[in-house]
Amino acid sequence: MSEKSRPKKTKQGAVISNGMDKSVVVMVERKVRHKMYGKYIRKRVKYMAHDEANECNVGDTVLIEECRPLSKNKRWLVRTIVERAV
Numbered sequence: 001m002s003e004k005s006r007p008k009k010t011k012q013g014a015v016i017s018n019g020m021d022k023s024v025v026v027m028v029e030r031k032v033r034h035k036m037y038g039k040y041i042r043k044r045v046k047y048m049a050h051d052e053a054n055e056c057n058v059g060d061t062v063l064i065e066e067c068r069p070l071s072k073n074k075r076w077l078v079r080t081i082v083e084r085a086v
Helices: none
Strands: 010-017 023-033 040-050 061-066 074-083
Touching: 010 040, 010 074, 023 061, 023 074, 040 061
Parallel strands: 040 074
Antiparallel strands: 010 023, 010 061, 023 040, 061 074
C-alpha cells in the first residue's frame, strides 16, 4: 500500500514557557472575523513542542511543525527559531 504523504502543518508563534527539559510551550495567535459584527477577534492556542537542543527562550518567535505524538501533550516539533527575544 502506497500512501501519499501530505505536507506537514506548520505554525508560527511565541515561546511562553521553557521550564521543562526539551519542551516549550508556544502560543499561536490568529485573527478571526466575527460573523455578525465583522470585527476581528484574536484567538490564541497554546501548543507543547519538542525542543531537542533546549535552544528556545521565553519570547522567541519559532516555527513549529506537526509530528507523531511524542508524549501525552506533545505533537509538535520546533523547526526553526525565526526571531530571538531581546
